Amino acid sequence: MAIQTENDVVTQARRDWMSLLAKAPEDRLLALWADYGAAPAFDWLRRPEIGAVMVRGRMGGTGAPFNLGEMTVTRCALTLADGTVGHGYVQGRGKPKAEVAALIDALMQTPEAGALRAAILDPLAGTMDAASTARAARAAATKVDFFTLVRGED
Amino acid sequence: MYVAVKGGERAIENAHAWLAEERRGDTAVAELSIAQIREQLALAVNRVMAEGSLYDPDLAALAIKQARGDLIEAIFLIRAYRTTLPRFGATRPVATGEMACDRRISATFKDAPGGQVLGPTFDYTHRLLDFKLAAEGEVAKAPTAAPRNEPTPHITAFLRGEDIIQREPDSEATPGDLTRTPMSYPAGRDIRLQSLARGDEGFLLGLAYSTQRGYARNHAFVGELRIGTVAVEMEIPELGFTIEIGEVELTECETVNQFAGSKTEPPQFTRGYGLVFGQTERKAIAMALVDRALRWRELGEDDLGAAAQDEEFVLSHSDNIQATGFLEHIKLPHYVDFQSELELVRKLRREAEANVAKQNAGNEDAGKEASQ
């Protein structure tokens, strides 16, 4: 097992919250942010801009890469009054979503991190997990059982 | 020849105004919202995203509304929009083995780990019109069961152990991009797959069907078909690490094809591959069949002269926006071209008439001579 440096742990934590914010449903994120009620002063390093990234697949699922098609992404970067830099990279064309993601990214690097995690990141992850679990549960109900007429493990 | 002609501005403006009114239809009927199209016409949205080559359900829904349901027109709108977007970069290749599957079936292995999961499929419906849908009503909640938490492995992974199925060569080479570099032939499989992924569903369906009917027959089984969502990862250059920038729904089809071997390859199963944005099952299967047919050269098979084997034919004609652009342009004013053609045909007719008259005169002379 590779030895994890403190830096790796910090990077992994940041990756995780940025990934969560990127995939989050925009209305839910904005509602949680509004409830949190913070309005930190900041300056733009890069105003929100809408662009595309090329999504790649692999031949046969495991082979060499090929270009599948693009998806929309919105990004921005800002700096808080204390100089902390926050980046927002989010799916779709939501400029407010990118702005809130960048603000949360910045604040998560400050002592506010714990409060933010409890007020925004954890509930957001809960919403998203519940949605994917609900789909997985419906999928599981359509699994074919060739051996018994009734599935009854529970 | 193209010659600029002025005029018609008012007619065009008025035509567009009428188009807007017709698009809205009877105002006594409620207007469609983008959310309604996105949620309730999801498969049309998926097709527009796949062939428009841009994953954004809300934009695709807007395009469908603007195009009055003409999906090729909607795809045209999406293609035009995507050219205005700056490109931030490219993602890591998606890990379809990690897909959260809504559906996952195999026609070759009944007892594949992960099982046969039907998902929200039209299969096994009786294709009888359901008049209950004509009336509004609540939909019953679909049943649930204990969800699977671990990823569902690819079925071809089990065959790989036996070496009985062709391996996909590992590579991290940067793939070609047909939206950036003009096509040249022969194209690599990377370019072929990109082209097929955005190609017209109907065209690929027809080609794939032709391979099943015997034109470059390649005995395909659906080794695996899966539909679900995968996370999309991208390295952020200014951060120096990778984050998930989103999640896309994909349909993936792997065919397993009988292969007797060639001079260069032992007898084994070969593979065709289809990967398409959204829940787009017919397109993904068709893509896999056509991909396999196009691989004849690298597998050392014979060129049977079938359309589906002809890379230039397939790739040059699969793009419905290129096709409709060229097809529909012939309805636009060609007054000057046609005027010159008209003059040419009139001249040819005059010459032909003169020739006939001359011949007739000659025949009459000959007749007179004979009767004399």
Added chain:
Amino acid sequence: MNVSENRAAHGAFGGGFADPAIESAFAFRTAMSVMAKPGEIRALDTAHPPAPLSSAAGTLLLTLCDPETGVFLAGACDTPEMRGWLAFHTGAPVVGADRAEFAVGRWADLVPLDHYRIGTPEYPDRSATLIVEVDTLEAAGATLRGPGIKDSATLSLPDPAAMAGNAMLFPLGLDFFLTCGGRIAALPRSTQISEG
């Protein structure tokens, strides 16, 4: 906090365009104009890259580069701050001279010219553009003739002989921007150079 303070605090993230669509369009117009009229010197100073890069060279990089254009940072230009700045604002990968679409640096660090791609007969455009940082940029020195120049023009060039040699390769060859502080001029491969 204003942009210049940001630049001090965030070398990699500050100093970009405040309004990318408008500012890059103006900068592109300037770059196109000087390339179309070799010898003409114009102001170009919207962006503020990390030292030692000039404002003109930085503005040009932000205008012309994206994730699909490889950039060679020659000599003293290749600093961690510069790499970070380029990555944040353009996403352009830093590459070696032989793979570069753009190369930036001082003349002594950029040469020899045969390291760069000069295009192919089918695609003469698949060649590198060099952004040469110079200490003086004035309408004096070598005599320029050719497309975009009425009669002749003069321009201070870092190495007229090498640039004249490049022009001999036409239609292949390299194109040059010359940058000095907030000013820019250009020398396309189509320009004939004689020592003035």
